[in-house]
Amino acid sequence: MLDATPDCIKLLGADGNLAMMNRTGCIALNVDEHGPFGMPWIPLLPEDIQAAGRAALARAAAGQSARFPGRSETDAGTLFWDNLLTPMIGQDGEVHQILCVSRDVTSQTVLERELEDAVAREHLLAREMHHRIKNLFSLVAGLVFIADRETGGDGSSALALNLHEKLRALSRASDVAFVGAESLPAGQPVDLGNLVRALLAPYGERCEIVEQAATVPPGVVTTLALVFHEYATNSIKYGALGTAGGRVTVRWTESDGVLAFTWIETGAAIEVPDEDRQGFGTQMVERMVRAAGGRISRLWRPEGLIADLYLPIRH
Template sequence: MPRSLFPSASPETRQRLEQDATLKLVNEYDWAANPLGPIPAWPQSLKGAVRVMMAASIPMVMLIGPDGILIYNQAYAEFAGNRHPAIFGQPAVEAWPEIAEFNRHKIEMGLRGESLILRDQELVLNRHGRLESGWMNLHYSPVLDETGIPMGTLCIVHETTGRVLMAEERELVSQELSHRIKNIFAVLTGIISLSARSRPEVRAFADELRQRIYALGEAHDFVRPHSHGSNPPDNQDSLRSLIDRLMQPYRQDGQDRIAFHGEDATIDDGAATPLALLFHELATNAAKYGALSTPGGRVSLTGRAGDEYYHLTWKEVGGPPVSGDAELSGFGSRLITLSIEGQLRGRMERIWEPDGLRVEIDLPVDALRRSARLQS
């Protein structure tokens, strides 16, 4: 068995090993007519690497030499579809002409001794009689000879096509659902506006209600599921980012009047709605009675993460003198209490200081990820 990867194997062992059709192909292939030459002439490191690859259950392929000669295992043979076995032992750029430039770059990279990881890489391949997109995670590592010189690259292939297509389908459903929810918000706003026209005495309340619906809509759009291609918001699970989005109406001459400092917190869709209502009401009150009611007023939000609680300080400066009566008697105040204590199981304290209102808020860390907690 001089041409075999296992020249010292007994006939019984060889028969058992060659139940793997691709390993049998390696042993029986006419390597003498190939640029790699016969198996006995291969570097020991290459033979050892091929043995390990053949025993692997995940798709693996080697691109050896300047031509990128393909050697692969049974799992990769199944990945290759009807291109196998014709591409076995062939130069990669000829075996997969539809991605010739892609493979040429990976061959050159391997010969330079470089590694690379590509995630959800889209490749248009002809594996089943037609060109079709596939997505995969690709892990490239150099293959070294006994002197440490790179002689090719080893690629581990994990196909993610099913997951990517499922995510795209989920995104379509999410977009349709989001569109319908936005329509509901728009209809509610329209109903409120029409009702207020004939009832001037409720116009102020109607304006406040529309703003609350707007805050809910912003929270929904911020945390709704996104795919890679749907441009999700930066740091979609970030409390800081949610606050930045909700506070955009309070920017003045391009400058933020509500600044976030300190440690951020991770949130999910289950916590976004009560948090949106909380910060909307705080900002609305500040615009009516507090720091945001004057041109020079500012609000500072400071976050501090603990083991069990996340602490937030809302501090207003530069506004008119404020007492607690105006802010504690309205529906908005009750809504804040419902959001913090009822939905988030937190605590809040208002302190009216000489330079402006300070609000101290403690929120359980697990309440900020309510969806994960409920699912468990």
């Protein structure tokens, strides 16, 4: 027997049969630690893991280090392993034995799966919000024409048409925000300037964009779009875009794979809100940013919000 350690350690012959194994390995594979060894190792693995195990074993038998993810069922529940196979080569240049060290990565694996589930739920919620918002835009656009006719117009007054065009622009921005990366070809980077301009187009010249050439991978498009959609919505309700003469400046830089955005509002006259009271939309985008490895900081001033967004981008 090998000395007991937290890792699962196995010594295999070049043919893949077990020569020695520590107590942790015996428990993981449900093998009697006092019994004889010599049995094939691969059949002891769960059926859905065996193909990856055979491929890794073949590479190790050919003289190359190999690894694969594993799983075992014990009385304590399901354990997940990172298996590293290292060939032991003799003076004749042949592989005589293979050392397999399996590190317990259960906590990390469970956390990663919980995070994936959380992100999936956020995306499902975003799709539902998109559907409802599109319906709302259609409803409001219809009400604009009805109201114009009820006040003596024919639905084509300058005010009605102008408002209808702004609603259409908002609808297009909503498409960018909520559909985002799902509609893009796999792996195709997105021009950041085009994305931000599409999101802020409904607000016209009141939004100034200070650009730096950059592209972002499809995986972060939805997150970025939701952030700016939320900022713009809140600015109309509480900040500069809801104040005559108020303006917004957006700028960004990219360095060492981290995108740094700054959203600056000026010309507003607002009551500084309580930071502990955040709306549902703000909480949702903050969770999505954290899930993507980023962070948001905000500074509320009477003349408007300053927000900084830091987001890692990996092409």
